[in-house]
Amino acid sequence: MNIPALDHHYVEDEYGFFYVVYGNRHPPGRLHAYLKYMPTDGATPWCKNNNICYERVVKHYALNEMLSEAQRMEYEPVYGVLVPTLRLTGREKIHDPRLRLATLVSKPEDRLEENIAMLVDGFRGVVHPGSLGVTGSVLIGLHNPSLSDADITVYGCRDTLRLIEYVRETGLLSPLQPEALEEWARMAARIRGVGLKWVLSIYRPWRRGVYRSLTASIIPVDDVARRYGETIYRSMGCSEVKVRVGGMQCSALYTPAEVEVESAEVLRGSSKAKPSRIISFDTLYSPLLYEGGELIITGETVATGSSYALLIGTRTCGGMVRKYRGVTI
Numbered sequence: 177m178n179i180p181a182l183d184h185h186y187v188e189d190e191y192g193f194f195y196v197v198y199g200n201r202h203p204p205g206r207l208h209a210y211l212k213y214m215p216t217d218g219a220t221p222w223c224k225n226n227n228i229c230y231e232r233v234v235k236h237y238a239l240n241e242m243l244s245e246a247q248r249m250e251y252e253p254v255y256g257v258l259v260p261t262l263r264l265t266g267r268e269k270i271h272d273p274r275l276r277l278a279t280l281v282s283k284p285e286d287r288l289e290e291n292i293a294m295l296v297d298g299f300r301g302v303v304h305p306g307s308l309g310v311t312g313s314v315l316i317g318l319h320n321p322s323l324s325d326a327d328i329t330v331y332g333c334r335d336t337l338r339l340i341e342y343v344r345e346t347g348l349l350s351p352l353q354p355e356a357l358e359e360w361a362r363m364a365a366r367i368r369g370v371g372l373k374w375v376l377s378i379y380r381p382w383r384r385g386v387y388r389s390l391t392a393s394i395i396p397v398d399d400v401a402r403r404y405g406e407t408i409y410r411s412m413g414c415s416e417v418k419v420r421v422g423g424m425q426c427s428a429l430y431t432p433a434e435v436e437v438e439s440a441e442v443l444r445g446s447s448k449a450k451p452s453r454i455i456s457f458d459t460l461y462s463p464l465l466y467e468g469g470e471l472i473i474t475g476e477t478v479a480t481g482s483s484y485a486l487l488i489g490t491r492t493c494g495g496m497v498r499k500y501r502g503v504t505i
Contacts, residue, residue: 181207183397183431184311184329186271187262191215192228194316195262199431201254201402208252210234210260213318222318230318254404256411256478257490271316273309273329280310288314288321291390295326298387302342303335311395326392331399333426339394340382340429340466349385349392356391360384364460370496370505377503380463396429409478409485414493415445416474417486418500419454423468432457432489435465447477449484457489461497470500 181187185197187209195209202208213222213230223229250261262268277296284290296308312327313319330339343349351357361375368375384393420438427434433456440450454473456465464471475488475495488495498505 180401181209181270182331182399182401184273184309184327184395186212186311186316188269188271188316189262190265190267194230194318196234196311198260199402200398200400201404203252203404205264206250207262207264208259209262213313213316221320221323222313224317253408255409255487255490257487257492273311273315274306274331275309276315277308277310280314286321288319288324288326288390291388292326292328292392295387295390295392296328298348299339299342303330303339307331307335307399309397326387326390327395328392329395329397331397333398336396336426336429337424340396343382343385343394347381349381349387349394351379351381351385352391353386368460368496371503374498374503374505378460378463383463396426398427398430407480409480409487411492412447412449412477412479412484413445414474415447415477415486416443416472417441417445417451417477418443418470418472419451419486420470421454421465421468424466425468428465429462431459433459433462433465435468443472445477447484449477449479451477451484451486453483453485455485455487456495456497457487458495461488464497464499471497472500473497 181197183197183199187195187197187207192215193211194213196212198208198210211233213232216229216231220229220231222232248261249258252259280289281293281296284293292310307330309329311329313324330336361372365372365375382394418441421435422438425435435454437452437454442448442450473486475486476490476493478485478487
């Protein structure tokens, strides 16, 4: 059985557990998806109108949380790594961000939804309305108007590039307040074992910023369901590579991020294979890959046919992206 689901769609299983779909390539009868919310008997900020409350399993969207023991982990032969997987029974319900946003805009039911509707109205004439959605707790009706953020999805390369450049040029999203920015940066630095100054250097308001009093994120999504298994990767060990990447590749903003490499020089590692592509499972590095230039990247070198790629964010090698001449990590 196959269910049409794209990155950042939510899946609700028969027990009321909510999973976030990860990427657009899924094996038959399964989805790559991580557990986000599960029902609980206790009181939480995330409750439905029927007073059923939910525990938030993944709190910071970090790989170590998504790869937790809270759900089934399966070996993924395409990438050669373990990934969170949901086996389908046919009783699941798919929650589509685009359908939810259309309903929300036509009839917002609280202050948070009103702010989202106004933000989306600011994109009028920039992107096609049908290419926008809303994910996160708002998608599944668990949001808390006084606490929840807005996670706006934008579908397809053309509208992704237009929206990102519009937000960058107009400053429609202002930077996070200093306290909120420092909290985000400290969390990201602690999880990855890097310096606070370096994390702050890769923050971009066009990815996560403030519209009036609303904290909002822009989440680009590939609008094409990709064929599973068309490429198989074979590990060749951990590497550190200096690469030059051309900027404004919209695929750098998808999940997982993927960019073509213009030139590569292997600095360290058992394999001297030069990658022609970079694939990152950690979205923190997406702005650096999108902006391009000379980068130093650590990750796992893999072979695919006669070419090579560098995977960032595997359990085997971890991974990091930094500018060749930039802030020390």
